[in-house]
Amino acid sequence: MLKSMIYKEWLKIRWFLIGAAVAGLLVIAYMYMNTQRSITFGGASSVWYNIMFLNRMFYKILKYIPLLIGLGIGVAQYFPETVNKRIKLTFHLPILENKALLMMLGFGTASLLATYLLHFVVFWLLSSSYFGYEITNAALITITPWFLAGLAAYFFVALIVLEPIWMYRIFYSFAAIAFVPLYLNSGMAGAYAPINIQLVLLTLLISVSMLFSAYRFRKGEM
């Protein structure tokens, strides 16, 4: 049964997931094509200097991409469950309700992490080929919270979409709007170094948040 459920989740998000993975790769490719052009026209040392001493982030264009992917996959996966309250069908399966929900969440999270990992590794490899590890390290520290923001957005979408009462959906949205910007503060490259571990922990804390609204759904909150 689990296999069938995973297949159902795959059917819901597959096109968006593939599209997001490709779009992310295209953005990264564009970013490095742009960097290559700057190197060709201005010289590599000038590009390195601008990154290190003038805080020019060549990867700034990437900032909201993981967030959009997280939001998109969340909506693609959970919105169909609310149409005619289809999620109820899942709750009628001969499987523990929380287990079914966690399976859905686990599949979505794993898909998202796989996409992010692909983008992160490609970014890392390309950056390492162009720049010294000091520049790459600072870049990775800077982009890590952007990917965490995408995960947080995905968890909040699950929470909000499965919530049965509109008023609470709005309240949860306010909480999400207050929380997600913590990952997206502007600063110098590498400025997030002291806080990335705490942000990972906070993201882990909200990872199971959809169980809360799903429970309210099951209890028939109207």
Added chain:
Amino acid sequence: MKNISRYNLIFVTIIALSVILPWMFWLSFEKPISSPYVMYSCVDDCFMIRGYENGTSVYSNEFGKTFTREEFEQKLPLLNFRQLMISKTLPDTIKGVEMDPHLVNSAGSFYRYKPEDKNSPKPGLYPMIESKSGRAKLEMPKDFFRIASRMEFIIADGNKLDEQKSVLFTEALQAKGFKFPAKMIEGLPTTRKSCDEGYFVVDNADQLFQVKMVQGQPYVKWIDIPKGLTFKYISCVDFRNKLYYCYLIGHDNSIFIITQDDYELERLPIEGFNSENQELRISSDLFNYNVIMLGENFTKVVALDDNRRKVAEYNQTWTKRALRPEGKAFSFLFPAEINLTDKYNSFINFYFHPTKGFNWLILHIILLISQFIIIRRRKANPKNHVVDFGIVLITGLFGFLAVNIFPNKFFD
């Protein structure tokens, strides 16, 4: 599990609200305080102060005597040199020294330190500019260096290691007793300066060196500093008078300079400076150094003579933000605030600032009673909501909003 998910959500919401709500409060209600501008007058040998009252500048001296703007400018002739030349009120001599524009210009300098300069991510790679290229202008090199287990030069084009140059510089450092890796590398990594003096580097044994490149060859100078003295920040300068290379801040917040050419470490007679939360401004002219330390609610200004001996000191305080009307209102609303950014630090972090006093307790008790009424109206058993009551009592408005955004109906 559902309980865990709820409390997790409440926790992150409290964190988010304790960032957002205080930020919105200060954005709406904070009133700026303009710190006074204090300079030592070489004419009257006293401090001159430009303060602000009701949006207008007030010019006075440290004894409270007020002046017009023009009179004030004449008391600080070296600071307002150009203005006094235009208005033809510049004296021919001051203290017997002829007012020669070239002389005045070359003696003038200004340096500013902010704690965030020290507390910020460091690039880790630096350009080693050729100090004696024979060219009129300095040129940016094609490579950057790091000092880790050895000194390495990385050619930017192709991200390749320049092994020969790396070995050359590493051996030059080793010959002078340098202990790898470097703890601190500070210089002026720009070509927009009058000349290049390379970098001041603290090694792993807290020794201080100057490292530069002269006609392609390494120049390493070991600098004699007292045993046990360690630095937490070095800031290189490029002043016209060429009296010293850099300012150094010791771990005990003492301020030093290293004199040009003879590399003498000289401690400035400045007391009470805290490099973690005070700004430092040092300006100089023909006769004096004016050292301003600027804290959250005070300024301390020390005047030094041209031999850097202390001649006068001025202190002024003003009301802290927390004690101003908006700060008092804040203390009734919020038990604490979390800032992601800090004016003393360039790193992003959860900077937790508890509110002094317990004024917020009044609101917390009102919110606790409100929460109790909400629970009773829901005809729920208050005993099942003790944790929520505790959250509201401790975190106040943040917790009250969080527990009601994510209501506890599991035990109703």
